[in-house]
Amino acid sequence: xxxxxxxLQPEVVEAVxxxxxGDSGDGMxxxxxxxxxxxxxxxxxxxxxxxxxxxxxxPQGSLYGVSGFQVHIGSVEVSTPGDNLDLxxxxxxxxxxxxxxxxxxxxxxxxxxxxxxxxxxxxxQYETNPLEDNSLENYRVIQVDMTSLTKEALKGVEGLDxxxxxxxxxxxxxxxxxxxxxxxxxxxxxxFKKKFKSKxxxxxxxxxxxxxxxxxxxxxxxxxxxxxISPAKMRPGTYRIIMGNxxxxxxxxxxxxxxxxxxxxxxxxxxxxxxxxxxxxxHKHFGVKAFQAEDEIAGIASAIGASFAGDLAIxxxxxxxxxxxxxxxxxxxxxxxxxxxxxVQRGGPSTxxxxxxxxxxxxxxxxxxxGESPVIVIAASTPANCFQYAYEAAxxxxxxxxxxxxxxxxxxxxxxxxxxxxSLNDLPDIKNRISKNASENCHPYDRDEATLARNWAIPxxxxxxxxxxxxxxxRITGNVSQxxxxxxxMTKVRAEKIKRVQNYIPEIKPEFAEEGDLLVIGWGGTYGSxxxxxxxxxxxxxxxxxxxxxxxxxxxxxNTEELLKKFKxxxxxxxxxxxxxxxxxxxxxxxxxxxFNKIQGLPFGNNELIEEFKKLVE
Amino acid sequence: MEAIxxxxxxxxxxxxxxxxxxxxxxxxxxILRSMQKALPEMGVKREDVVFIxxxxxxxxxxxxxxxxxxxxxxxxxxxxxxxxxxANPNLSVWVMTGDGDSMAIGGNHFIHVLRRNIDLNxxxxxxxIYGLTKGQFSPTSLVGQKTKSSPYGNTQPPFIxxxxxxxxxxxxxxRIGGNVPKEITQMMIDAHKFKGTSLIEVLQNCxxxxxxCFSNITDKDVKEDxxxxxxxxxPMIFGKNRDKGLxxxxxxxxxxxxxxxxxxxxxxxxHDAKEKDPTLHQMLVRLxxxxxTGIIRxxxxxxxxxxxxxxxxxxxxxxxxxxxxxLFFSGETYTVK
Numbered sequence: 001x002x003x004x005x006x007x008l009q010p011e012v013v014e015a016v017x018x019x020x021x022g023d024s025g026d027g028m029x030x031x032x033x034x035x036x037x038x039x040x041x042x043x044x045x046x047x048x049x050x051x052x053x054x055x056x057x058x059p060q061g062s063l064y065g066v067s068g069f070q071v072h073i074g075s076v077e078v079s080t081p082g083d084n085l086d087l088x089x090x091x092x093x094x095x096x097x098x099x100x101x102x103x104x105x106x107x108x109x110x111x112x113x114x115x116x117x118x119x120x121x122x123x124x125q126y127e128t129n130p131l132e133d134n135s136l137e138n139y140r141v142i143q144v145d146m147t148s149l150t151k152e153a154l155k156g157v158e159g160l161d162x163x164x165x166x167x168x169x170x171x172x173x174x175x176x177x178x179x180x181x182x183x184x185x186x187x188x189x190x191x192f193k194k195k196f197k198s199k200x201x202x203x204x205x206x207x208x209x210x211x212x213x214x215x216x217x218x219x220x221x222x223x224x225x226x227x228x229i230s231p232a233k234m235r236p237g238t239y240r241i242i243m244g245n246x247x248x249x250x251x252x253x254x255x256x257x258x259x260x261x262x263x264x265x266x267x268x269x270x271x272x273x274x275x276x277x278x279x280x281x282x283h284k285h286f287g288v289k290a291f292q293a294e295d296e297i298a299g300i301a302s303a304i305g306a307s308f309a310g311d312l313a314i315x316x317x318x319x320x321x322x323x324x325x326x327x328x329x330x331x332x333x334x335x336x337x338x339x340x341x342x343x344v345q346r347g348g349p350s351t352x353x354x355x356x357x358x359x360x361x362x363x364x365x366x367x368x369x370x371g372e373s374p375v376i377v378i379a380a381s382t383p384a385n386c387f388q389y390a391y392e393a394a395x396x397x398x399x400x401x402x403x404x405x406x407x408x409x410x411x412x413x414x415x416x417x418x419x420x421x422x423s424l425n426d427l428p429d430i431k432n433r434i435s436k437n438a439s440e441n442c443h444p445y446d447r448d449e450a451t452l453a454r455n456w457a458i459p460x461x462x463x464x465x466x467x468x469x470x471x472x473x474x475r476i477t478g479n480v481s482q483x484x485x486x487x488x489x490m491t492k493v494r495a496e497k498i499k500r501v502q503n504y505i506p507e508i509k510p511e512f513a514e515e516g517d518l519l520v521i522g523w524g525g526t527y528g529s530x531x532x533x534x535x536x537x538x539x540x541x542x543x544x545x546x547x548x549x550x551x552x553x554x555x556x557x558x559n560t561e562e563l564l565k566k567f568k569x570x571x572x573x574x575x576x577x578x579x580x581x582x583x584x585x586x587x588x589x590x591x592x593x594x595x596f597n598k599i600q601g602l603p604f605g606n607n608e609l610i611e612e613f614k615k616l617v618e
Numbered sequence: 619m620e621a622i623x624x625x626x627x628x629x630x631x632x633x634x635x636x637x638x639x640x641x642x643x644x645x646x647x648x649i650l651r652s653m654q655k656a657l658p659e660m661g662v663k664r665e666d667v668v669f670i671x672x673x674x675x676x677x678x679x680x681x682x683x684x685x686x687x688x689x690x691x692x693x694x695x696x697x698x699x700x701x702x703x704x705a706n707p708n709l710s711v712w713v714m715t716g717d718g719d720s721m722a723i724g725g726n727h728f729i730h731v732l733r734r735n736i737d738l739n740x741x742x743x744x745x746x747i748y749g750l751t752k753g754q755f756s757p758t759s760l761v762g763q764k765t766k767s768s769p770y771g772n773t774q775p776p777f778i779x780x781x782x783x784x785x786x787x788x789x790x791x792x793r794i795g796g797n798v799p800k801e802i803t804q805m806m807i808d809a810h811k812f813k814g815t816s817l818i819e820v821l822q823n824c825x826x827x828x829x830x831c832f833s834n835i836t837d838k839d840v841k842e843d844x845x846x847x848x849x850x851x852x853p854m855i856f857g858k859n860r861d862k863g864l865x866x867x868x869x870x871x872x873x874x875x876x877x878x879x880x881x882x883x884x885x886x887x888x889h890d891a892k893e894k895d896p897t898l899h900q901m902l903v904r905l906x907x908x909x910x911t912g913i914i915r916x917x918x919x920x921x922x923x924x925x926x927x928x929x930x931x932x933x934x935x936x937x938x939x940x941x942x943x944x945l946f947f948s949g950e951t952y953t954v955k
Contacts, residue, residue, distance in 0.1 A: 041952055187950075231954075240951045253942045264705055266697075283945070284930045285937035289704055294730035298697035301690075301727070305670070305701025308688055309709065313701070331691050421946050459686040459702070459709050462665040467634070467680050469689030470673075479636065480681065 015074030016227060017082030018177065020170075021099045022091030024058050024067040027170040031089075032069025033416075034174055038187045040241045040418055043231025044073040047383075047528060048416045049081030049603070054271070054355045061123035063094045073181075075230040079382070080528035081415065083606040086225055087180075089173050091115060091146075093124035100136075107225045108140045110176060112169060114147035142222065146172050146213075153212035159201040168209045175213025180224045185210055237420040244383035244413040245272075248316075248342060248406070249279035251390025253286060254422070256312045258391075259398055259430040264311040265290040266302035268321065271354045272410040273344035276316045296324035300341065304328060307337045308468075310434060310458035312394055314340040319348045319361045322405075323368065329403055330369040333494070335468045336445075336454050338397040338432075342390070345409040345525075347601040356601025357411035359524055360576040365405045366554060366583065372491045374498045376400065377554040379407040381527035384419035386412060389551060391427060398432045400501055401453040402494075407553075409525040409575075411603050432456065438463025444478035451504075452497040501555050508548050508557040516544030517617050519567035521593075523550040523580050526604055530573055533609035542617055553583070561588050569616055571596055573604065629654035631664060634684040645796030645822040646675060646743065650682055652802035653712075653741075657685075659803075660810045662710045669712045670699040672719040674750050675824075676743035679714040693724025696731035699738050707923050710810060713740040718748050721757040721777050729786035734922045735814040741806070742819045743796075744779055747828035765827070779819045780903030780914065784896045790816035791903070792913040795836035795845070796823055808913060814921050835909050848902070848912035850891040853883055856908050863887075871901050873908070891916040 018035065020028045029050055036046045049070040058065025072082035085103045090096040092115040103109065116131055130136055131143060150169040154160060171188075178185055189207050196202040242250075256263035265288070267277045281290040289311070293299040300315040307313035317325060322343045332339045345361045347353025365377045376396050380389035386408055393406040435442065435455045444466045447454050457464035466478060474481035475490055510519065512534050522530040527549050534547040548563060550556070564570060564584075571594040572581040581593045596612050598604055632654040640646045657667065667685040671677035673692035680687030686709075690698050695713045703711045713731075720728045720742055731738065747765065748754040754767035758779065762771040783791050790812045792805045802820065809816035821832040835844045846856035846864065854864040861876045863886035874881045891913050893899070902910040939945045 037950070041950070043952070043954070234954045236954050238947065238951050238953050240946075240949070250942070250946065253945070257942050262705070264701065266701060283939075284933040285939045286942065286945075287930070287934075289926075291700070291704060293697060293700075294726055297694060298700075298727050298730070301694040301697025302701035302704070304690070305688075305698035305703075306705035307701075308686075308698075309668075309702045309705035311705040313705075327691055328694060335688070421951065423943050423946070424941070458706075459668045460665055460706060462663070465665060465685050467636075467669075467683075467687035467689065469680070469687075470691055471689065 011225070012227060014076045015072060015078055015082070016086040016181075016224070017070065017072050017084065018087045018089070019068055019070040019085050019099060019102065020089045020173065021066055021068040021095035022170070023060055023094070024053055024055065024065050025060070025167070026067065026091045027167065028067045028069050028091070031170045031174045032071055034188045034191065035177060035183070036071040036073070036416065037241050038178070038183050039071070039073040039181075040239070041187055042183060044075065045078040045232035045234060045418060046074070046241070046416070047072045047078045047081045049411070050414050052355055061092055061094055061120045063098055063124060066095050066098050068095070068099060075232050077232065079531045080603070080606070087177070089177065091170065091173065093120050093126055093130070096130065097124045097126065103139060105138050106140065108142060109136065110142045110144060110173065112146035112173070113143040114145050140225065144176070144216070149212060149216065150209050153208050154205055157201060157205050157208065160205055164202075164205070168206055171206050171209040172213035172216070175210040176217040176222065178210075179214045179217035180222050181227055185214060234418065235420060239418045239420055241416050242384060242387070242419040243275070243416045244380070244386040244408055245275035245344065246279050247384055247386035247419060248380070248390045248408060248413070249276045251387040252280070252312070252314055252340070252394055253283060253288070254387070254424055254427060255391045255394030255430060256288070257286070257424060258427055259312060259394070259432050261310065261312040261432060263288045264303060264306035264313045265316065266293050266299040266306065266313070267291070267316045268293055268296045268299045270296070270318045270321045272346055272413050273316045273318045273321070273342065275413070276342060276344070296321040297328060300325040300328040300332075300339075303339055304332050304337060307332070307339050308459070310456070312398065313338070314342065314394075316342040316344070318344050318346050318354075319364065320351065322361060322364055326369045329375065330371060330373045331470045332403045333369070333373045333375055334470055334472070336401050336494070337403070338401055338456070339403040340390075340393045340397050340406055341403060342406045342408065344413045345407060353601040355410065357409045357525065357603060358575050358599065358601060359409060359526070360579065360599070361407065362553070362576065362579040363582070365407055372495065374495050374554065376402060376404040376498060376501055377407065378404065378552050379524035379550070380412060381524055381549060381551055383412050383415045383417040387419065387422065395428065395430045396501065396504070398430055399453065399504070400451055400497065401433055401456065402497060407524055412525040434458060435461065435464055443476050444468060445473065445475060447493075451500055452493060499555050502558045505552045505555070505557060507559040508550060508563055510546040510548045510563060512538050513544055513546035515566035516546055517568050518545045518613060519564065519570045520545060520547045520613065521550070521570060521572045521580070521584070522547070522574070523553060526573060526575060529604035529606065529609065533604070533606050533613065536606065537610050537613050542614070545613060545617065550580070553580070556587060564588060564591050570594060571613070571616060573597075573609065575599065575603070627658040627664065629658065632657050632684050634682050636681045638682050639678065640675060641826050643825040644675070645745075645820070646679075648796055648799050649741065649743065649802060649820055649822065650679065652799045653683070653806060655799070656803045656806035656810070659807050660710070662810070666708060667710045667712070668699075668702055669714055670695045670702065671714040672724060674716040674719045674748070676714055676716040677719060693719055693722070694727060695719070696724065696727040696738075696740070700731060700734075700736050703736050703738055704923065704926075707737070711738050713738060715740060715742055716749070717742065717744045717746060717758040717779070718756045721779065721782065725757075729782070732783055732786040732788040732815055732817065735787070735789055735919055736922045737813055738815050739806075739809045740815065740817045742779060742817060743822045744819050745822045745824040745828055746776070746831050747824050749824050749827055753827035778904060781900060783817050784900050784903060784915065788817050788915065789814045789917045789919045790913070791819070791899070791915045792817070793819045793821065793903070793911045795832065795841065795911065796820050797836055805913065808916075812916060814919055844908055845911045846908040848889045848891070848910055848914055850889055850913065850916065853886040853888050855883065855886060862908070871905055892918065
């Protein structure tokens with residue numbers, strides 16, 4: 001049934017945003033992934049945003065148990081999962097209620113009307129049925145008895161219980177959306193064939209339901225409000241769809257191979273970082289040693305041990321885990337060993353919002369250790385460039401002999417996007433500082449003149465036996481020293497070593513405007529949101545707004561102050577209460593840093609950013 | 619002809635140039651010298667030896683050894699040592715720890731390292747007190763013990779390290795007094811030879827804060843009567859006159875005298891350190907009289923590295939991925955022209 005109160009005037013647009021919502025057991029993540037992968041294969045640029053509750057199976061039909069997957073597909077460059085929806089697919093009343101606000105007026109809702117039972121309506125706290133009370137009259141509502149139609153489609157398929165029949169209704173919805181957007185079903189049917197290799201009846205069942213949905217939409221001639229057909233103009237190359245966490249894991253694989261070292265991961269499961277562990281444990285064929293330790297501390301401790309023994313060592317975690325690793329990180333820092341700590345940030349403090357995104361561990365990364373203990377801090381900014389920055393983190397830690405914290409966040413870690421595959425040959429060299437031979441006058445804390453990095457003498461090398469530890473050490477011999485002047489010198493040397501990393505990282509280059517009225521500053525995972533907002537506002541005629549997005553936080557790029565001087569106003573946008581703004585204030589006097597902060601466990605919306613920026617330039 | 623000269627070390631080769639800073643008369647000196655004497659007997663190259671410690675008096679140990687070493691943070695040495703060993707299984711890795719370091723702040727790592735059975739050696743200096751922080755009760759201090767943090771007597775019942783270790787799955791556990799360098803040296807050599815995690819508990823006197831804590835067990839004039847030194851395959855016999863022994867009476871170990879009530883040496887239990895079932899080993903570590911010393915348990919089992927290594931070989935043999943590029947360009951990719 002289609003309500004035709006809204007007149008449909010389909011238009012071809014550059015990009016559309018679709019959101020699939022339902023119970024956390026309804027398979028919305030799978031549905032969304034299939035649609036985005038299929039679109040990417042078709043040649044669209046895509047950006048995705050899975051949003052799910054922290055409960056594995058929240059009570060059915062409840063408002064807090066709604067799981068959603070949003071995908072933005074475009075014939076142009078797409079840098080965020082999008083703000084306002086062109087299509088909402090709601091598998092139950094709770095999903096409709098919690099997501100309707102994001103749908104553009106006049107646009108389409110597909111609902112499974114079978115799920116709008118009295119019980120489900122009550123659970124979603126609807127007093128009257130929204131499908132009957134005219135509350136949706138500003139939208140185009142397509143009511144489909146999806147559960148019944150799925151059952152009908154599966155009549156005669158043997159070996160299916162009621163539960164698996166009902167659960168495959170997500171494929172009916174997917175089939176409908178495939179027809180609406182002119183997508184092929186082949187990728188998903190191939191997926192069934194692989195996934196259910198040993199269960200042919202499930203291949204048959206899922207394919208039947210997918211087809212049923214597809215033909216149902218065809219019969220009704222369900223045309224979307226807006227659609228995009230042409231592939232995006234992307235740089236030539238070979239692409240694949242990659243999730244941020246996978247890209248992070250692969251960046252380290254590449255760095256290990258390039259540096260000629262074995263990769264060691266010491267880790268403890270924590271949302272949303274665990275997928276990096278899941279990925280790396282698979283790669284024993286590259287000699288990866290992925291060690292699931294008894295806790296966060298043992299995770300980093302084992303990595304420190306592996307680093308001492310000559311592996312490229314990393315540990316992965318999220319905010320609460322970084323807090324637990326703090327003391328050990330200080331140890332790695334004073335011992336001047338290479339180590340990468342990946343913090344996939346989530347909402348805090350404490351357990352906070354484990355499945356939601358936030359950028360609130362920045363100050364913890366900068367200062368969350370006892371004593372004067374600076375480390376290199378860098379941040380990835382898109383799902384795909386998690387690869388690049390994981391690689392860069394490994395390169396920096398090995399070449400500068402000091403720990404690196406790599407910040408990503410739940411949003412880019414779980415989001416996926418096309419990645420132009422980088423071959424190992426195209427990556428910069430990594431020179432490790434392992435000492436091969438003993439020489440007369442070698443000491444553990446001899447340093448490279450330019451970088452101040454010490455040499456890496458690993459066990460098994462005759463003549464280089466030495467002891468290091470958490471106690472302050474003599475600046476030459478590395479022996480324990482409590483001498484007052486020596487401690488001050490060592491403290492300053494360790495700080496200077498981080499500062500000199502500035503000479504090895506790129507300068508910050510603003511986008512859209514080199515100088516002008518407003519400089520929008522961001523860092524880390526908000527790049528997509530800020531980029532599309534500043535781009536749009538420029539296209540609307542405000543040519544004097546620039547975007548400076550930081551991937552290097554400690555140290556900051558050399559030319560940062562110079563850049564700040566070129567703009568009349570500066571606004572720092574972050575998903576926290578102003579942590580990067582604080583860092584900029586400490587470093588650069590004489591500037592007013594305006595702030596735009598959002599602390600809702602969600603990424604920035606396009607409109608809220610544009611509105612804010614316009615206020616500042618009009 | 620190729621000349622192969624095998625380097626024979628002496629204890630001096632393992633002595634670092636650092637001044638040893640323990641209190642005069644501390645058993646730690648005995649343990650240090652025992653180790654420096656044990657290493658030349660192990661047939662291991664000096665550059666392949668790594669000492670890892672946490673925090674506490676015992677944890678200063680690595681500085682005094684002319685090998686690779688790391689003096690790390692409180693309680694975490696087992697985790698760090700695990701990483702060292704997994705990164706390079708060729709190394710002989712030693713964890714030097716105390717009762718507070720291993721069983722209080724590091725308790726979690728202590729039980730898990732024993733459970734996994736990585737081929738590491740742990741030497742536990744048990745002096746039933748915190749030394750470096752100057753005299754607080756530790757997880758092995760006795761109930762009633764007066765310390766700086768228990769002026770009216772300790773109210774926390776202690777761990778028996780061997781009981782905890784066997785409960786956590788330890789495959790090798792030895793206990794030895796801190797005043798018998800020869801036996802300590804031999805036990806270190808045996809621990810080194812053992813494949814898997816080995817744990818040596820040294821009953822170590824702290825001359826400053828808990829002086830005499832083991833004197834009723836380890837002093838020369840009482841040790842033969844108060845200790846039973848266990849050796850694999852030999853009867854459980856002890857006493858100055860070698861006339862006492864252990865038998866099993868229902869579910870308890872009982873001390874008997876040879877020659878009394880018709881008891882002969884044949885009736886005594888024979889020590890089987892290699893038995894998989896730790897029940898009898900558990901009874902032995904809990905025994906208050908006599909106190910069991912020697913290698914109480916030495917059960918040969920598959921190590922963590924062996925399991926990992928077998929899996930890695932299998933995965934490598936069956937994998938189509940030799941280089942990261944093989945992985946990156948595999949599966950669902952598409953080309954934009």
